[in-house]
Amino acid sequence: MRDLPNIAFDNSYARDLEGFYVPWAGSRAPAPEVLRLNAGLAAELGLDGPSLASGPGAAMLSGGTAPEGAVPLSMAYAGHQFGGFSPQLGDGRALLLGEVIDRLGKRRDIHLKGSGRTPFSRGGDGKAVLRPVLREYLFGEAMHALGIPTTRALAATLTGEEVVRQDGPEQGAVLARVAASHLRVGTFQFFAARGDVEKVRQLADYAINRHFPKVADRDDKYLELFRRVRDSQAALVAQWVLVGFVHGVMNTDNTTISGETIDYGPCAFIDSYDPKAVFSSIDQHGRYSFGNQPPIMLWNLSRFAETLVDLVNPADSDDAVRQLTNEINAFPSHYQALWLKGMRAKLGLFKELPGDLDLANDLLAAAEGQGVDYTGLFRALGVFVRGNVMPVRALFADPGIFDGWMERYLRRMRDETIPDTTRAAAMDRVNPIYIPRNHLVDAALSAAAAGDMEPFDRLLALVSAPFSEQADAEDYALPAPESFGKFTTYCGT
Ligand code: AMP
Ligand code: MG
Numbered sequence: 001m002r003d004l005p006n007i008a009f010d011n012s013y014a015r016d017l018e019g020f021y022v023p024w025a026g027s028r029a030p031a032p033e034v035l036r037l038n039a040g041l042a043a044e045l046g047l048d049g050p051s052l053a054s055g056p057g058a059a060m061l062s063g064g065t066a067p068e069g070a071v072p073l074s075m076a077y078a079g080h081q082f083g084g085f086s087p088q089l090g091d092g093r094a095l096l097l098g099e100v101i102d103r104l105g106k107r108r109d110i111h112l113k114g115s116g117r118t119p120f121s122r123g124g125d126g127k128a129v130l131r132p133v134l135r136e137y138l139f140g141e142a143m144h145a146l147g148i149p150t151t152r153a154l155a156a157t158l159t160g161e162e163v164v165r166q167d168g169p170e171q172g173a174v175l176a177r178v179a180a181s182h183l184r185v186g187t188f189q190f191f192a193a194r195g196d197v198e199k200v201r202q203l204a205d206y207a208i209n210r211h212f213p214k215v216a217d218r219d220d221k222y223l224e225l226f227r228r229v230r231d232s233q234a235a236l237v238a239q240w241v242l243v244g245f246v247h248g249v250m251n252t253d254n255t256t257i258s259g260e261t262i263d264y265g266p267c268a269f270i271d272s273y274d275p276k277a278v279f280s281s282i283d284q285h286g287r288y289s290f291g292n293q294p295p296i297m298l299w300n301l302s303r304f305a306e307t308l309v310d311l312v313n314p315a316d317s318d319d320a321v322r323q324l325t326n327e328i329n330a331f332p333s334h335y336q337a338l339w340l341k342g343m344r345a346k347l348g349l350f351k352e353l354p355g356d357l358d359l360a361n362d363l364l365a366a367a368e369g370q371g372v373d374y375t376g377l378f379r380a381l382g383v384f385v386r387g388n389v390m391p392v393r394a395l396f397a398d399p400g401i402f403d404g405w406m407e408r409y410l411r412r413m414r415d416e417t418i419p420d421t422t423r424a425a426a427m428d429r430v431n432p433i434y435i436p437r438n439h440l441v442d443a444a445l446s447a448a449a450a451g452d453m454e455p456f457d458r459l460l461a462l463v464s465a466p467f468s469e470q471a472d473a474e475d476y477a478l479p480a481p482e483s484f485g486k487f488t489t490y491c492g493t
Contacts, residue, residue, distance in 0.1 A: 003051070003056060004051075004056045004057070004059075004060055004065065004067040004068065005047060005048055005051040005052050005054075005056070005057050005060060005067055006048070006051070006067070006068070007047060007067055007068075007069060007070070007098070007100060007110075008046070008069070008100060008101070009067075009069035009070055009071070009097075009098035009099060009100060010098075010099055010100065010101060010107070011069075011070075011071045011098045011099050012099055012107065012206075012210070013073070013075075013096060013099065013109075013181075013206075014071040014073055014096075014098075016202075016206055017202065017203070017206055019199065020075065020076055020187070020191075020199070020203065021073040021074060021075045021076060021096070022073060022074050022076070022118065022119050022120075023071065023072070023073050024072055024073055024074045024095060024118050024119070025063075025066065025072055025095075026062065026063020026064055026066075026072065026095055026112060026115035026116050027063060027064065027115060027116025027117070027126065028059075028064035028065075029058075029059070029062040029063070029064050029157075029159035029160055029161060029172070029174070030159065030160045030161050031158075031159070031160025031161075032055075032058035032059050032061070032062035032064065032157055032158065032159055032160060032174075033058050033157065033158045033160065034052065034053045034057060034058045034061060034155055034156075034157050034158075035130075035155075035156045035157060035158050035173070035453070036134075036137065036153075036155065036156045036453075036456075037049060037052055037053045037154070037155045038137075038141070038152065038153055038154050038155065041152055041153075041154055041178060042154060043103075044102055044103055044104075045100055045102050045103070045108060045110075045154070045178065046100065046102065046103055047100070047154075052154075052155065053155075058157055060097075061112070061154075061155045061157040061174060061176045062112075062115065062157045062159050062174045063095055063097075063112045063114075063115025063116060063174055066097070067097075069098065070097050070098040071098055072095045072096065072097050072098070072112075073095065073096050074090060074091035074092075074094065074095060074096075074118040074119060074120055075090060075091050075094075075096060075182060075187065076088070076090045076120070076187070076190050077089055077090055077091075077184050077186040077187040077189070077190050077253050078186050078187075078189040078190040078193055078252075078253070079184070079185070079186035079189060079251050079252045079253025079254075080186075080189075080251055080252040080253075080300070080303055081251045081253070082251065082282075082283075082287055083287065085189075085193070087189075087190070087193045087194075088120070088190070089120065089186060089253050090118070090119075090120030090190075091118055091120055092117075092118060092120045092121040092122060092124050092126065093113060093114055093115065093116070093117070093118065093121065093124060093125075093126040093127060093128060094111060094112060094113045094114075094115065094118070095111065095112045095115050095118070096109055096110075096111050096182060097110045097111065097112055097176075098110055106180070107180075107181070107210060108178050108179065108180065109178065109179045109180075109181055109182050110154065110176060110177075110178060111151075111176070111177050111178070111179060111182060112174050112175070112176055112177075113128055113133070113136075113174065113175040113176075113177060114126075114127055114128025114129075114133065114159075114172070114173060114174040114175060115174050125163065127159075127161075127163045127172055128163075128172070128173055128174060128175060129163050129165055129170035129171060129172060129173055130156075130158065130170060130171040130172075130173040130445075130448065130449055131170065131445040131446075131448070131449055132265070133156050133173040133174070133175040134156055134173075134444075134445055134448055134456060135264060135441065135445060136153060136175055136177070136263075136264040137153035137156050137175065137460075138436055138441060138444070138456070138459065138460055138463065139264040139267060139436055140152045140153050140177070140261075140264060141153065141460060141463065141464050142435060142436045142463035142464070142466065143245070143261055145463060145464045145465065145466050146239075146243055146432060146435075146466055147239075148236070148239045148240070148243070148245075148261060149180075149232075149236055149239075149258070149259050149260045149261060150260050150261040150262075151177050151178060151179040151260055151261065151262050152177065152178050152179075153175055153176070153177050153178075154176040154177060154178050155175075155176040156173055156174075156175055156176075157173060157174045157175075157176065158171055158172070158173050159171075159172035159173060159174060160172070166490070170449070171449065179256075179258070179260060179262065180211070180256075180258035180259075180260055181207075181210055181211065181256070181257065181258050182256075182262075183203070183206075183207050183210075183211075183256065183257040183258065184252070184253050184254070184255060184256055184257065184262075185252040185253070185255040185256075185257070185300055185301075185303060185304045185307075186251070186252045186253030186254075186255070187203060187257075188200060188203060188204070188257075188304060188307040188308070189252060189303065189307055191203060191307075192306065192307035197310045197311070197314075200307055200308070200310070200311060201311055204222055204225055204308065204311055207225060207257050208221055208225055211228070211257060211258055212224070212225060212228045215228065220312075222308050222311040222312050223308075223312050223323055223324070223327065225308070226301075226304065226305055226308055226312075226324060226327055227327055229257055229259070229301070229304060230301050230327060230328070230330070230331055230334070231334065232258070232259025233255065233259055233297050233300075233301060234297070234331060234334050234335045234338055235259065235338055236259050236260075236261065236297075237293050237294050237297045237335065238294075238335055238338035238339040238342055239342065240261070240293060241290070241291075241293060241294065241339060242339065242342040242343065242346065243269070243375075243432065243435065244269050244270040244273075244290070244374040244375060244435070245267065245268075245269055245270075246267060246268050246269070246270060246277060246278070246279060246288070246289070246290045246293070247261070247267050247288065247293065248265060248266035248267045248268065248278075248279060248280040248283065248288055248489060249263065249265050249266055249267075249280065249283075249288060250288050250293065250296045250297065250300065252300045252303050252304070255297070255300045255301075255304075265280075265489070266279060266280035266281070266282070266283070266489035266490060267279075267489065268438050268487065268489055269375070269435045269436060269437060269438070270290050270374050271373055271374065271375075271437065271438070271479040271480060272370075272371050272372060272373060272374070272479070273364060273367040273368055273370075273372050273373075273374040273377070274290065274368065275289065275290055275291025275292075275368070276289050276290070276291060277289060277290040277291075278290075279438070279487055279488060279489045280488075280489050280490075281488050281489065281490050282490075294332070294335050294339075297331075297335075298328065298331045298332065298335075301328060301331060302328055305324040305325075305327070305328055308320075308324065309321060309324065312324060336357075340356060340357055340360065342430075343356075343360040344356060344360075345426070345427075345430045346378050346381075346427065346430055346431055347359070347360065347363075347378075347381065347409070347427070348381075348382070348385055348413075348418075348423040348424065348426055348427040349412065349413075349416070350416050350418055350423075350426075351415060351416055353412070353415060355412070356412075359405075359408060359409065359412055362405055362408070363377075363405055363409075366396075366401050366402060366404070366405045367395075367396070370395075370396045370397045370398065370401060371395075371396075371397050372395045372396055373395060373478075373479040375431075375432060375433075375435050375477075376395060376477070376478075376479065377392065377395055378427065378431035379428070379431050379432075379433055379477070380392035380394075380395055381427065381431075382424045382427040382428050382431060383424075384406075385413070385420050385423050385424040385427065386420060386421065386424045387420065389406070428467060429467055430467075431467075432466035432467055433466060433467065433468075433469060433476075433477045434462040434463050434465075434466045434470075434473070434476055434477060435463060435466065436459065436463050437476075437479065437480060438480060438484070438487040439480035439481070439484045439487070440455075440459055440476060441459070442487075443455055444456040444458075444459045459476070462476050
């Protein structure tokens with residue numbers, strides 16, 4: 001029998017931020033078993049894979065036993081959920097096990113989700129179940145492979161316990177995930193809402209030291225903290241929109257300071273291009289719809305800015321509000337520039353020309369209502385650039401709609417002396433073939449719940465190398481068959 005994994009923890013959150021958390025222990029799982037271990041990520045963290053996958057490793061990854069050097073804790077945070085403020089949320093079913101410094105010298109949190117009740121559980125049972133745990137595993141890896149900042153799964157561990165959910169009993173599971181940190185806009189809100197300016201300052205200093213150390217010596221460091229978070233979130237949401245990702249629950253407690261995607265609950269990728277696409281059963285009014293994500297991020301950043309007013313200018317809050325408002329107002333144009341840069345790459349355009357924004361927007365306007373598969377569209381444009389117009393035309397219910405736009409695209413490409421093959425190859429490097437499509441994810445998770453991990457492993461392998469065509473995987477690049485119907489995701493994880 002192996003011992004508990006030996007992990008070189010260095011727990012700055014526990015050390016530097018007393019009063020921001022409750023030290024806590026996870027529940028003991030009756031029969032923990034590591035179902036999937038992310039061996040590549042374990043290696044990146046300098047952790048020993050086999051000992052993590054062992055019996056003692058499973059006990060640790062389910063939260064029941066803490067290894068030497070861990071200081072497990074539940075974090076306090078607040079948050080705006082669907083626009084309404086909850087002054088106390090916090091880790092209701094999660095623990096920060098500790099932090100490690102990875103092979104590249106980066107500090108990473110090791111965090112458990114589903115490890116039992118905590119002082120922040122409110123009415124919840126503190127548990128997680130297999131399907132959503134594997135869902136988060138799969139989406140995190142897919143986003144990482146797409147080059148999008150994200151938390152990542154280290155392991156999915158079965159607890160051996162039955163957990164009752166909406167549709168009956170499910171298998172209990174714990175997700176071990178790794179993040180640049182678990183600081184959220186909601187963490188700032190927790191202390192700001194209590195009027196505790198000193199704690200907000202302490203948190204801001206911690207965030208600066210951890211994520212933006214170069215800012216620490218600036219006179220305007222708190223304003224610069226805001227700018228940095230704004231810019232990383234603008235970049236993140238631009239990347240979501242460029243790949244067709246809908247987060248689904250962009251509450252301020254799910255908005256990180258690090259700029260990583262966090263909390264894959266009711267998320268989904270769009271199939272047909274539709275700015276109004278909503279998948280979450282609880283998002284009745286489309287607050288978090290595909291096309292509403294940039295303005296919602298702006299809204300969330302405004303809530304973040306509010307927590308920083310007393311730090312930006314302690315002597316004159318009107319002046320602080322003015323300064324922060326200026327920075328908030330810069331978000332839309334900054335976001336648009338990032339999105340356009342991404343769209344140029346997706347369209348294989350190298351130069352920056354004035355008509356590009358209209359060209360990109362008009363492609364999407366043409367696709368809307370035409371049942372055009374968003375992911376397939378850009379791969380098909382690569383085929384078009386190589387000389388075959390058939391696949392892209394076939395995506396449009398009325399192919400004539402594409403033809404009008406096509407003439408402009410051809411003219412625009414003639415403004416550059418780039419060989420077609422070079423252009424198409426560049427497009428293929430940024431336009432994925434394989435994404436976690438809703439029907440495939442659904443099938444993989446249902447099979448996993450029935451004990452068959454093969455579809456999950458196959459899908460995970462494909463979305464982990466999303467840009468390169470793989471053998472016998474044609475079906476994985478296609479949208480859902482019509483019989484799949486409208487897809488709905490649920491928060492009840
Ligand atoms: P999430 O939807 O996972 O982002 O969680 C939102 C809030 O609800 C957080 O404070 C969670 O800790 C809490 N929460 C979600 N599910 C549970 C659960 N099963 N037991 C306790 N708290 C939960
Ligand atoms: Mg959350």
